[in-house]
Amino acid sequence: MANFEYLAEELNQLKQDGRYRELSVWGSGCGTWMELGGRKVLQLSSNNYLGLTSHPDMKRAAIDAIDKYGVGSGSVRTITGTLNVHDRLERELAAFKGTEAALVFQSGYAANLGVLSSILTSDDVVISDELNHASIIDGIRLSKTNRKIYAHKDLDQLEQRLKESANYRTRVIVTDGVFSMDGDIAPLPQIVELCEKYDAIVYVDDAHASGVLGKNGKGSTDHFGLNGRVHIQIGTLSKAVGAVGGYVACEQVLKQFLVHKARSFLFSTALPPAVAATCISAIHVLQASSDRIERLWNNTAFFRGELKKMGFDTGVSETPIIPIIVGQPAKTMQFSDALLAEGIFAQGIVYPTVANDKGRVRLIITAAHTDEDLKFALDRLEKVGKAFGLI
Incomplete structure (x- = not known):
């Protein structure tokens, strides 16, 4: 049997640093609302910008x-x-x-x-x-x-x-x-x-x-x-x-x-x-038609504007990729988990993908998100953001 103790040690270090993450196994196709663990959650981390997968x-x-x-x-x-x-x-x-x-x-x-x-x-x-x-x-x-x-x-x-x-x-x-x-x-x-x-x-x-x-x-x-x-x-x-x-x-x-x-x-x-x-x-x-792209940008402008009004740090975003800067890896992943508990999937991104003190949840807005979807997300983000002292 191969000796993979050194791999286990590295995985343990990732867990101690707060950077370990299990794969999310989805029970539905890519969309705005997806099934995870038997419940529907709002997807805010998909690259399906125009909703074309379906x-x-x-x-x-x-x-x-x-x-x-x-x-x-x-x-x-x-x-x-x-x-x-x-x-x-x-x-x-x-x-x-x-x-x-x-x-x-x-x-x-x-x-x-x-x-x-x-x-x-x-x-x-x-x-x-x-x-x-x-x-x-x-x-x-x-x-x-x-x-x-x-x-x-x-x-x-x-x-x-x-x-x-x-x-x-x-x-x-x-x-x-x-x-x-x-x-x-x-x-x-x-x-x-x-x-x-x-x-x-x-x-x-x-x-x-x-x-x-x-x-x-x-x-x-x-x-x-x-x-x-x-x-x-x-x-x-x-x-x-x-x-x-x-x-x-x-x-x-x-x-x-x-x-x-x-x-x-x-x-x-x-x-x-x-x-x-x-x-x-x-x-x-x-x-x-350019309708989907126009909807994408309208959704993006509205959502980023509301986040900024709340006081979130969205960095230098100019596009439907909108990061919420959290900081250290452990806090970033905890913030992501808290959002999931509220019905929002927003994946945490930490070191080495970004700098160690620049952990963020990366939100991606799509043309398929409805006004109701975005308002739901903003309400939950405000609640969890206050609890974590981000706003």
Whole structure:
């Protein structure tokens, strides 16, 4: 029998620090009210921004695809895994994003790992915002490239890093479009200007901007009117799109290179055809109407405004990601548990995901939340916030 005592010791330390958390096992599909432990709770931690996980058009597309193709793709994309539904999805994504091409991965995480690890070598340098997502950090680590970090959204330091990196073959500036823990938006216009000044590549991970920012949810590049000036756009199919998967929208030459070099693409079975069909349907839903996005932003503005009136610390949030800063890990998790007792699921986020003294419950508002849902949440948050001395 393996000796895993060292793992048990580390788990015990997590428990002592107040950072241990069991997986929540849900008894219903993703929605605003979900079943947990035999009771209904209001979901405020889902990435289902537009409520598309149960859209009837998307469900029908999935069912039709299963009838036509079966439940799996059967192979990696480079053997027999590329079905015409995958090809169509990539063409529609490229048209939606306004790029020459798009390549779909099994997740946004896999997309960042595959792209960064394959396009960068020891002749290059990547310059990354200090608060970029873990998948970006891991992709950079796998690349064996030279790396520099700049302080969060610090354009002066970014320019200094660019000046320091003049001798490298290629310089790639990497930033989240929307930062996942604080909900703030990258200063993309200024980043693009610096990259054009110093002849660097702009790489944006739009996981939390896809379906949220830009016309019909096209992302941060469209939001700022920078179409054609951002070289690499990473998107997700797992959040606002309501399904699962990730993609890169880019030039055709980069797509063809990644098909041959990106290991997370080469060695993973293709997405189930039902998922690809669902995502195509989602693109059509987004293009047909902006009503869901408008509702999302109206809900967000109302909810964040009410939290601020109460006196909660919501940090620098500008988007439907609204953190309530609590502080130390143990108190953060206790606050999360107290909210659950009141019928609200709001997941605690603690170190090492955020700084040790910056633990927070990360609330995510969606277009599917009704006025009654939001008022219910605000009433319970006020009650528990007062009990914890947060307001």
